[in-house]
Amino acid sequence: MNITLGKYQGYDTVYHKIDARIKLVALILFMVSVFLSYGRTSMYGSYTNIFMYIIIFIMMLVLTLTSHSGFIQLFKSLKALWVMMLFLLLINLFLPGRTTGDIAFSLFGRNIYYYTIINLCYIIIRLILVLMMTTVFTSTTKPMEMTSALEWLFYPLKFIKVPIHKIAMAISLALRFIPTLIEETNRIMKAQASRGVDFNQGKIKEKIKALISLIIPLFMTAFTTSGELADAMEARGYDPDRKRTRYKRTKWSTQDTIAVIVLALYCSAMIYFAVQRFDVTDLFPGIILPKLSN
Amino acid sequence: MPIKIEHLNYTYDIGLPSEREALLDINLEFKDNCFSALIGRTGSGKSTLIQELNGLLKPNSGKIDVNGYVIDMSLEYTTKKGVTIVDQKKMKKKLKKKLSDIKSLRKRVGLVFQFPEYQIFEETVLKDVSYGPRNFGATSEEAANDAKEALRLVGIDETYYDRSPFELSGGEKRRVAIAGIIAMKPDILVLDEPTVGLDRAGEDNLMALLTNISKSGTSIVLSTHDMDVVLKYCDRAIVLEKGKIVSDSTPLELFRDMSFIKESSLEPPKVFSFAMKLKENGLDIDLAKVRDSASLADEIIRIKGVRK
Amino acid sequence: MRTEEKEKQLLEADPKIPKDSAIYLENLSFGYEENHLNLENITLDIKKGEYVSIIGHNGCGKSTMAKLIDGILVQNSGEIYIFGVKMTDANALLLRKDIGLVFQNPDSQFIGATVRDDIAFGLENNQVESSLMEEIITQCAKDVSMEEYLDSEPSNLSGGQKQRVAIAGMIARNPNIAILDEAGAMLDPKGKREIREIIKKRKAINPNITILNITHEIDEAYDSDRVLVMNDGHIILDDKPEVVFANSELLKSISLDVPFAHKLVKDLQDRGMDISDVKNEEELLKKICQ
Numbered sequence: 001m002n003i004t005l006g007k008y009q010g011y012d013t014v015y016h017k018i019d020a021r022i023k024l025v026a027l028i029l030f031m032v033s034v035f036l037s038y039g040r041t042s043m044y045g046s047y048t049n050i051f052m053y054i055i056i057f058i059m060m061l062v063l064t065l066t067s068h069s070g071f072i073q074l075f076k077s078l079k080a081l082w083v084m085m086l087f088l089l090l091i092n093l094f095l096p097g098r099t100t101g102d103i104a105f106s107l108f109g110r111n112i113y114y115y116t117i118i119n120l121c122y123i124i125i126r127l128i129l130v131l132m133m134t135t136v137f138t139s140t141t142k143p144m145e146m147t148s149a150l151e152w153l154f155y156p157l158k159f160i161k162v163p164i165h166k167i168a169m170a171i172s173l174a175l176r177f178i179p180t181l182i183e184e185t186n187r188i189m190k191a192q193a194s195r196g197v198d199f200n201q202g203k204i205k206e207k208i209k210a211l212i213s214l215i216i217p218l219f220m221t222a223f224t225t226s227g228e229l230a231d232a233m234e235a236r237g238y239d240p241d242r243k244r245t246r247y248k249r250t251k252w253s254t255q256d257t258i259a260v261i262v263l264a265l266y267c268s269a270m271i272y273f274a275v276q277r278f279d280v281t282d283l284f285p286g287i288i289l290p291k292l293s294n
Numbered sequence: 295m296p297i298k299i300e301h302l303n304y305t306y307d308i309g310l311p312s313e314r315e316a317l318l319d320i321n322l323e324f325k326d327n328c329f330s331a332l333i334g335r336t337g338s339g340k341s342t343l344i345q346e347l348n349g350l351l352k353p354n355s356g357k358i359d360v361n362g363y364v365i366d367m368s369l370e371y372t373t374k375k376g377v378t379i380v381d382q383k384k385m386k387k388k389l390k391k392k393l394s395d396i397k398s399l400r401k402r403v404g405l406v407f408q409f410p411e412y413q414i415f416e417e418t419v420l421k422d423v424s425y426g427p428r429n430f431g432a433t434s435e436e437a438a439n440d441a442k443e444a445l446r447l448v449g450i451d452e453t454y455y456d457r458s459p460f461e462l463s464g465g466e467k468r469r470v471a472i473a474g475i476i477a478m479k480p481d482i483l484v485l486d487e488p489t490v491g492l493d494r495a496g497e498d499n500l501m502a503l504l505t506n507i508s509k510s511g512t513s514i515v516l517s518t519h520d521m522d523v524v525l526k527y528c529d530r531a532i533v534l535e536k537g538k539i540v541s542d543s544t545p546l547e548l549f550r551d552m553s554f555i556k557e558s559s560l561e562p563p564k565v566f567s568f569a570m571k572l573k574e575n576g577l578d579i580d581l582a583k584v585r586d587s588a589s590l591a592d593e594i595i596r597i598k599g600v601r602k
Numbered sequence: 603m604r605t606e607e608k609e610k611q612l613l614e615a616d617p618k619i620p621k622d623s624a625i626y627l628e629n630l631s632f633g634y635e636e637n638h639l640n641l642e643n644i645t646l647d648i649k650k651g652e653y654v655s656i657i658g659h660n661g662c663g664k665s666t667m668a669k670l671i672d673g674i675l676v677q678n679s680g681e682i683y684i685f686g687v688k689m690t691d692a693n694a695l696l697l698r699k700d701i702g703l704v705f706q707n708p709d710s711q712f713i714g715a716t717v718r719d720d721i722a723f724g725l726e727n728n729q730v731e732s733s734l735m736e737e738i739i740t741q742c743a744k745d746v747s748m749e750e751y752l753d754s755e756p757s758n759l760s761g762g763q764k765q766r767v768a769i770a771g772m773i774a775r776n777p778n779i780a781i782l783d784e785a786g787a788m789l790d791p792k793g794k795r796e797i798r799e800i801i802k803k804r805k806a807i808n809p810n811i812t813i814l815n816i817t818h819e820i821d822e823a824y825d826s827d828r829v830l831v832m833n834d835g836h837i838i839l840d841d842k843p844e845v846v847f848a849n850s851e852l853l854k855s856i857s858l859d860v861p862f863a864h865k866l867v868k869d870l871q872d873r874g875m876d877i878s879d880v881k882n883e884e885e886l887l888k889k890i891c892q
């Protein structure tokens with residue numbers, strides 16, 4: 001599975017330009033809309049959910065493609081998930097579940113209900129949708145921007161004495177040092193390889209020793225660096241308990257306004273559908289669907 | 295132990311946007327008992343070349359022969375259209391066979407990185423220095439003996455053996471780290487800027503140590519920015535610029551070549567420039583004898599005598 | 603109003619300290635561990651506008667002294683006066699606003715995600731208004747010739763470039779006291795030269811700034827007005843560069859580098875030549891060729 005799924009890709013799309021805070025709120029709202037319950041009729045319930053999900057899926061697809069979010073990687077990762085889906089299918093087959101509604105077919109002497117199939121579908125679709133959303137977010141937003149957006153979002157926590165600013169500072173420092181620590185790791189590996197360490201071969205005992213020869217120097221470097229970093233921060237007047245001004249780099253642009261409007265529209269639409277208990281059967285009157293419950 | 299490098303090329307990140315040519319057509323030979331300096335700016339390819347010497351990096355094309363151990367990446371064949379290309383598949387196969395034996399290369403070419411004290415990790419000084427020999431198959435007893443000998447060479451006495459290396463000062467840690475490589479008994483010792491961050495005393499001690507090692511038969515290749523060190527200790531100066539070797543001669547020949555020095559923005563050692571000025575002013579200084587301030591003083595006294 | 607009044611109180615100058623003093627250390631002692639003092643009874647007066655070099659072997663206490671002056675470490679005994687104001691726990695942060703300290707490791711003092719963010723860090727701490735920051739950042743980057751790299755990340759910069767950014771960060775806070783703790787020690791000769799040039803430039807632009815340059819490079823020490831030689835926690839020499847470096851015996855005995863001209867004179871004298879001390883190479887050249 002490709003672990004670089006969701007890594008920031010520096011393309012120049014409109015999504016990259018939108019303020020990270022808007023994107024964060026959008027992400028949360030999209031996720032909520034995926035977990036809302038749509039539909040009215042208990043007999044045909046859940047079909048509406050699927051229908052809504054398909055609409056959201058099409059939206060996400062458009063977003064993913066237009067934002068260059070590594071669609072191929074996403075697809076590959078999803079392929080890896082088929083194992084999990086198979087597992088889910090098997091569980092549902094062999095565990096006693098609901099025994100209501102229309103039967104789809106029989107397998108190995110057990111009855112498979114439409115209800116089971118539909119539910120399975122929408123667990124999988126939800127997963128795919130959430131994955132797509134977060135990928136679009138992380139591949140169009142720099143880690144630092146994400147941290148600032150999170151800091152902004154969690155601001156109210158300040159009032160229950162959660163030290164948001166200190167946590168955000170710690171996170172941004174950690175992010176800044178990831179490439180440096182990776183470089184250091186490579187350096188140490190090379191130095192130890194020059195002393196005859198083979199990270200790939202050898203018995204378990206040797207491999208563990210090899211790992212220790214990598215981890216201990218890395219930790220020592222990390223600790224020394226933290227100490228020096230703390231001195232440097234203090235030397236530049238850092239006081240975690242005192243108020244600090246912020247270097248704001250992005251101005252509000254038209255894209256941001258449009259994004260907010262689109263988001264607001266989307267929200268209202270979703271809430272309307274949920275509240276109005278809009279149902280698929282409204283769209284296609286007279287359609288015959290297998291019953292999901294009696 | 296001779297090292298022969300032929301037409302070596304190395305490029306980082308081939309195919310990625312960050313692709314960068316680091317070494318271009320390097321041809322170099324190190325014979326026994328040399329004390330060579332590798333000079334070049336950051337980005338000149340020095341570190342890359344050093345890592346090629348002990349197989350940490352494999353050349354993209356070209357050949358390295360370390361006393362019989364050969365990495366030969368020049369497996370070419372000509373296509374029907376008459377284009378000569380390197381056979382990647384054949385290369386990978388040959389490489390795989392070679393690489394299983396790469397450990398023996400690492401033992402023969404002892405590589406000391408910059409700030410080597412950062413690779414220390416064992417609980418005691420003796421254990422850390424024994425780590426290298428142990429990895430190359432020595433028994434704990436053999437390794438301990440090799441370690442003790444190496445520590446003696448670097449000037450660390452027995453009182454340190456059972457101490458934690460992390461308690462030591464920066465200079466002491468560096469010596470322990472270097473001992474860790476010397477204990478492996480390499481045929482050639484390669485050091486990447488070993489004196490950076492040391493004060494005068496530390497630097498003098500280290501260079502004295504390297505001179506001793508060189509006298510006992512181990513060849514030394516060190517990369518450095520310090521021209522005083524090059525003049526005083528080395529018998530060969532190789533200058534790298536943008537991945538190519540632009541000069542390979544004795545320090546004397548290098549520093550004499552004023553136009554080259556200017557072009558490459560190297561700064562010759564003060565003692566040498568001063569000696570040349572003396573020569574310009576009529577003193578018949580034998581530049582070959584000038585290695586440091588003391589030897590220059592000898593030359594001046596020889597010519598001018600002691601004034602009363 | 604109350605904070606301003608409070609600040610004024612905390613920053614009252616002690617009348618016994620001379621008015622032209624920038625840094626005054628009185629019997630300052632410090633030890634990282636018990637039973638061992640890294641700095642012993644240091645008394646020192648550095649005047650406003652002085653450019654002072656500090657040399658000494660690794661571990662002699664120079665960095666410790668720098669950190670004490672900046673209030674990052676707290677002394678065991680003795681007092682520190684910055685522009686006549688005695689440093690206490692209460693006013694250390696306030697005094698630090700006027701002191702800049704650059705360390706030697708390019709990586710562990712690069713705080714921001716990009717060059718911009720790093721320079722901004724000090725401004726944020728000083729509660730500079732957001733609207734003013736952009737201009738200051740661009741100007742400071744220009745001052746150290748890094749304006750092309752404003753959006754670069756540290757992993758794409760060389761050691762020398764990162765050190766220049768650290769200095770830009772200090773310039774941004776505009777302190778009247780600038781301390782450089784071996785800022786060029788981990789750089790190649792080009793990097794060292796660049797740092798040296800920046801220091802000279804800043805002094806030329808702002809003659810009133812007090813500079814403390816801790817260094818191993820003898821040539822840099824010659825740029826300064828005054829050289830302090832430290833050894834094992836004490837200051838053993840304190841004078842103009844020419845005077846200090848004439849003491850080749852002493853400097854050699856504490857394993858310090860001696861400028862080439864002085865070294866050669868000493869070597870000639872050791873071999874029996876009757877030659878007196880010189881100030882620089884030109885003089886030496888003349889004397890030898892007479």
